[in-house]
Amino acid sequence: MNFSDLLAAIALVFIFEGLMPFLNPEGIRKVFYMASQISNQKLRFLGITSILFGIFILYIAR
Template sequence: MHELFQSLLVGISLLLIVEGVMPFLMPDVWRKIMIKAVSSSSVNLRILGAMSMFLGLLLLYIVRS
């Protein structure tokens, strides 16, 4: 269980690092993207979220196999 929790924390840490790269390096571009995201429809955001989850699961499967 300890190993699973540690792996989860590593994953969350990597997610936070990746999420922070864009606003750190290009804050103006990031701001424009966020404005577009806020004005998008819920359907479009759900599709984007589903695609993101699918790609994450696929990458995890490839890395772990």
């Protein structure tokens, strides 16, 4: 992996993160509101689950 691969991966993150607010701004507001109602412990669990899923996908892909 070189620096351009890292930049491409970061660019893809920004692209995918920007899709929902662009395509459905009202929906993303609802999601943010619902997320603000969830406890910190549940949000942390969702975060670590997402991280582990990403690591798993990278392991399979590489």
